[in-house]
Amino acid sequence: MKHYTLCVECDISNPQDTVWADGELTNELYAICTCPQGHRTLSSLVHHAPDIIFGSAVRAFRYECYSESILSFTAALERAFEIFFKAFCIKQEIGFKVIDEMWKEIKNQSERQYGTFCLAYCVITETAWKSDNKQVEFRNKVVHKGYIANRSETLSYAEYITEKLDTIISILNRKLKEECTKLNFHNQKSRNCQKLLDGNPDLKFCATGLPSLLRWNHADRNTVTFDDVLKTAEEIEKRFEGRL
Numbered sequence: 749m750k751h752y753t754l755c756v757e758c759d760i761s762n763p764q765d766t767v768w769a770d771g772e773l774t775n776e777l778y779a780i781c782t783c784p785q786g787h788r789t790l791s792s793l794v795h796h797a798p799d800i801i802f803g804s805a806v807r808a809f810r811y812e813c814y815s816e817s818i819l820s821f822t823a824a825l826e827r828a829f830e831i832f833f834k835a836f837c838i839k840q841e842i843g844f845k846v847i848d849e850m851w852k853e854i855k856n857q858s859e860r861q862y863g864t865f866c867l868a869y870c871v872i873t874e875t876a877w878k879s880d881n882k883q884v885e886f887r888n889k890v891v892h893k894g895y896i897a898n899r900s901e902t903l904s905y906a907e908y909i910t911e912k913l914d915t916i917i918s919i920l921n922r923k924l925k926e927e928c929t930k931l932n933f934h935n936q937k938s939r940n941c942q943k944l945l946d947g948n949p950d951l952k953f954c955a956t957g958l959p960s961l962l963r964w965n966h967a968d969r970n971t972v973t974f975d976d977v978l979k980t981a982e983e984i985e986k987r988f989e990g991r992l
C-alpha cells in the first residue's frame with residue numbers, strides 16, 4: 749500500500765514548506781519514504797492495523813473496486829477481533845510472550861479467531877456478539893466464489909462492517925483502553941525500527957498519525973456511520989490532494 753508522510757529533513761530545514769515523502773507500507777505498519785530531494789524518513793504508524801485496512805477498503809469502495817473493498821472490509825473486522833481478544837488477554841494479566849505464542853496457533857484459521865473473540869466479547873460485555881448471517885453469506889460468495897458485487901450490495905456490507913467496528917471500538921475505548929495502549933506499544937516495539945535506524949544513519953524517524961475514518965482514538969468519539977465515513981474521506985482527499 750502506498751504511504752505518504754512529511755519529510756522530516758525538509759521540515760527541519762524549512763518548516764514553512766510541506767514536502768511529502770512516499771514509500772510502501774509494510775505489514776508491520778511502517779514505511780521507508782523518500783522525498784524528491786532523496787531524504788529518507790522511517791514513518792511508523794501509531795494506528796491499530798484495522799484502522800488502516802478500513803481506510804484502504806473505503807478507498808477501494810470510492811473508486812468502485814467493490815470486490816477489493818469487500819475483501820478489505822472483511823480483513824479490517826477480523827483484525828479488530830484480534831485486537832479485542834489480545835486486549836482481553838492483557839486484562840487477564842497474560843504476558844505478551846504467551847499471547848503471541850497462542851495467537852500463532854490460531855492465526856491461520858479465521859473461525860478459531862472468531863471463536864476466541866466471541867468468548868472475550870461475552871466476558872467483557874456480558875452480552876453475546878451477533879453476526880448477520882446474510883452478510884456473512886454475501887462475503888463468502890464474493891471471497892470464495894468470485895461473485896461480482898454491485899454498488900448497492902457493497903454499500904450494505906460496508907454499512908454492516910462499519911456498525912460492527914463501531915461497536916468494537918466503543919467497547920475497546922470504554923473498557924480496554926489501557927490494554928489497547930499496551931498492545932500498541934508492544935506491536936510498535938516488535939517492528940524493530942531501532943535496528944533499521946541503527947543500520948541506516950541517514951534515516952530519520954517519524955511516528956505518523958493519519959486521520960482515522962473511524963475516529964478510533966478521538967476523545968469525543970460518538971457513533972460513526974458509513975455515511976459519516978464517506979463524508980470524512982472526501983474532505984481528507986481534498987485537504988491532502990489524494991495523498992491520505
Ligand SMILES: [Zn+2]
Nearest residue numbers: 755758783787
Ligand atoms: Zn526531504
